[in-house]
Amino acid sequence: MAAMSDVHELSSILSSLIESVDWAIEEKRLDFFRKFSTSIWEREGGWNDLDLINLQDFFQDVDIPGSECTIEYLLFEALNCEQEGENFIEFVASTGYKDAPQYDENEEINECRQTPLHAVASSGRKNVVDALFKIYDDYSVNYAEPMDGYSHLHVACAYNRLDIAEQILELRQDPDITDRLTGEAPLHLAVFEGHREMAELLLRYGADPNWPCIDESTPLHLICREQDVKWARMLFKICRERGTPVEINAQDCLKFTPLRVALNWEKRDLVELLLQQGADPNLRDEEKQTPLHYICRKRDLEWATWFINICFEKNRPVAIDARDKDGCTPLIVALRRHELELAEFLLGKEANPNLSDNEGASALHTVCRYHDDDEAVAAAKTLFETRARFNKPLPLIDAQDERGNTPLHLAAMRDRPRLVTYLASLVSKLMSHRDRPFRCDRNPGVLARVGQGVNLAVERFVTVAETIADDNPDVKQDMYEACKEARVAGSTIEKLCECAIDETLMDREAVVRAAKGLLGAVTRVLLLADITVVKQLLMAKDKVARSLGRLESVSNFTEFVKAFSQFGAEMVELAHMTGDRQNDLKDERRRAQMAAARQVLERSTMMLLTSSKACLRHPDCPSAKENRDTVFCQMRRAMDLIHYVVKDGVLESSESTYSNSQSPQQEDWDSSTVFASLKQFERLVESTRVTLLSAGCRDALTTALDVVIERTQDFTDSAYTSHEHRENILLLCDRAKLELNALLRVGNSINFDTSSSASPNTELDQAILGVLRATRDLRQQLCQTTMEQAGDLGQVTKAGQELALTIRNVALATDIERLQESSDRFHEYLEHILEVCKLLRHVALSESLQVSAKFTEINLRIYGPQVVTAAHTLSRHPTSKIAMENLEVFADMWQWLMSDVTTVAKDVLELCQNRPEKQVYMSLPRPGKHGTTSKPLKPVRLDSEEQAKIAKSGLEMKRITTEMDAETEKWQGNGTQPEHENNDIVKRAKNMSSMAFSMYQFTRGEGALKTTQDLFTQAEYFAEEANRLYKVVRQFSYQVPGGPHKKELLENLDRVPTYVQQLQFTVKNPTVGKAATFVKVDNVIQETKNLMNVISKVVTTCFVCATKYNLDFRGLSARGAGGSPYRGGDGSGADGDGSGAGGDGSKVGSAPGSDPSV
Known part of the structure; x- marks a missing residue:
């Protein structure tokens, strides 16, 4: 009776709930699931005998537009309703509701039909899979989506429902039914999801182990990518029992074999198993590369050694000289990646160094293209000495590429003097061996070709120089004269090299004179070209400066848009030219200064736009004008810095030059650091072994130590330095003074001791070591102090960023009092960060880091307060979209600056902790427009x-x-x-x-x-x-x-x-x-x-x-x-x-x- 009571109560509640829903409206249908959960599913004590409920009776009068079966449509929608939808699906399954098959026009069951089970994968509701399989439990029909063929068997395999998959397969359903969009069979899903028992079941029921996906990947490809060797053994074992061969060398759309995939994912046990099963280690991929090419591209000597050895053990020899589509052998690939140990290993495995690529370049040609002379010599020695050690033919020195260049020719053209010397010595040795006359007969011809190549290179060089001269009349005459001198010198070298066939006519002094003349002429051409580039850059900078002036004076939006468009075009030109110049600069400090200036210009452009718009929209607002004027001022300072760097220390305003020899420590605006002062002081202390503390030396030492102590005041005066660290710094400064006084006393005793010759002694050495120990301890203490303050940097920057967001919200609310309070706190955080930046600059060991820390501090000091200024503008005009945009842009700048501070702190402290400085490449390697070339990373051929x-x-x-x-x-x-x-x-x-x-x-x-x-x-x-x-x-x-x-x-x-x-x-x-x-x-x-x-x-x-x-x-x-x-x-x-x-x-x-x- 209780059960019947439950059924009546449930029927009543469900009927009233269904009648209250407007089924034509989606939101009402979704609301139905929520009401269903609260009123029916979550009932305390649950319901008894739910299988007595016939849901079809309740929903027979429900009409949902576009649906044939109401309950099935609701099951689809339930998948999108989180927990309430899952509750409804569980309820439907508990009532015993079963799906009724649909028939086509031939009165056969329509298997091409979409069910909620297909939608489970997209909704992520894996908890309802079992319930849906109870509803769709007719496993004699394997329903598949009409669009792509994704079937119930796919779902069972994806969710590892082993019993259901077995029942489907028992009814002789196709185990290789395919998803037409992806080409996936159920076996692919089982492998990818890691369901090993499911994969084994499919294989035993006849699944094709070689079925390719849309990208032609087989299950073995997936195993090599996603699983381990146990899976592969299982696959081979079952297929062997079935008598079905596994296509071990199947290739996907990239022509990758399973062996190549296993190599990509560094699975040694899989590689070994595949080789044992007959995998070919020499099959090529889409780029015609073998697995050995891939290993050499990875620069992995250990893998190359293991792979070749294991292939030898499995009787699968590796083609050591296979060529890819560019004609490169693994040896050339290794040399191009500067892997000399790997190249030496390949040579030991009888790799042929005389094979050339599609451009005719051999291994020795590749070495001669290295940008580092010492590395090129080491690589050349590896080639020759390894081949000689294994008693194999040596690399051909006179081999020519498609352009007729020999390795010696390339070395000469690329200005590699030590490599030229090494190769020339090899030529000399070969010429001295008269028992090999064919070499001697050919070498004079090689030298003649070198002369021709030099003359041809000079001709190309001066042709470019003359083009520059034609475009620049002010250097035209001087450039033409220098080009004429270079042509004469090149022609002379060619004639002298041709005379080398008759050795008696070879005048070495004449060659030396011609080479010196060529070097002088080329240098002159380069200097004139550099002058031209500098003038062009300064002209571009002046144009931007004039455009800035016009932008500052506009009075309406129309004029501003026109002026800003012109300014943008000129800024792009200046950015390109300064980028080229930055890469051509050799001095680390100058390069960092140029990078800092370019960064300011790049970041300030957006602030210039928004602050100018805010100033035009609100001309009576002083804070908006302050924002704009600050940006203009900072951009002009950046352009002054560009002028300063380009003119190498000449300021545009005064044209005054800072001489490097007069005051090395004051050469630049950002070189006065405590570490620089310590370095100068230690250099003076070391020199006392020679000067023996003469009167001038004593004054210099005292002054230098005073400078050090003065600059440590930035540490001791900082409010964020702990008392312990401050006391240690002061004590170490006093100790340095005492040690210096002891050194001076020893010097006085040496100078006034007339009984002995003026020469250093043990006492002087001990005094010098005492001073150096004191400075070393002081340096360490300063680093520790900086690290202590930088340790709080993360919390401070995060708090500053949160406060910037608070300031924005307060400004929108026009709460002036809270805005002032937040601004004061913001300035406190800013001062803390500035203190950290100052200390970071003091302890930075490299010049580039000193510059980065200095300009980060400058940008923070200037742009940090402007966030508050922009907030004041917004508080005065809270409805202004332009004021809001302006504040957001300045807040973005603050975020950038916080990121800069964090990066600089990390780099400086890593270097202070004796970690190697990471290599920083300023831009892509490219030839400078005026003939100088920055050192590239690797051979890159983009201008x-x-x-x-x-x-x-x-x-x-x-x-x-x-x-x-x-x-x-x-x-x-x-x-x-x-x-x-x-x-x-x-x-x-x-x-x-x-x-x-x-x-x-x-x-x-x-x-x-x-x-x-x-x-x-x-x-x-x-x-x-x-x-x-x-x-x-x-x-x-x-x-x-x-x-x-x-x-x-x-x-x-x-x-x-x-x-x-x-x-x-x-x-x-x-x-x-x-x-x-x-x-x-x-x-x-x-x-x-x-x-x-x-x-x-x-x-x-x-x-x-x-x-x-x-x-x-x-x-x-x-x-x-x-x-x-x-x-x-x-x-x-x-x-x-x-x-x-x-x-x-x-x-x-x-x-x-x-x-x-x-």
């Missing part, structure tokens, strides 16, 4: 104009990357939702941001990407990651209720596959030649920027939706259950707005073979 264009695109991409970083930080910083820690959207967005930043660094010559091929590989992986992010966000979109936010999210999201496809097509587009490669690089950067832009908008909209609707992210993962490396699992389930289809990013393909080392 300055090409790289300037790429660098400009890179800057835009960096801006987008910064915006997306800010969005992901919002997600992580939202403490109200702890599940964000496992949010796959944030993880993948940050991963893409990191990859995009590394591509931006490539445009500047920095980071891990050194070559264009590295860039293309990274872009390929970037596209794959974007594809996966698309699928995760598509899953997330099903949780978002209908409305404008969801519409905006879907609009931006639907653009992602298009941009992914464009980027993938651009990366895979084959190119031949330098010009085509540059165009491809530029297109890749542009497509990456476009994709990054739309991804940034998608992430922003996701954050807005997540915050507004308090959405749950658990279960969102492109690699979670139901996902795969190719399929997003989005399927075509109904989404929140009632549409029946969802996109699938996998349509555009993927890049499964991306190099994991990128």
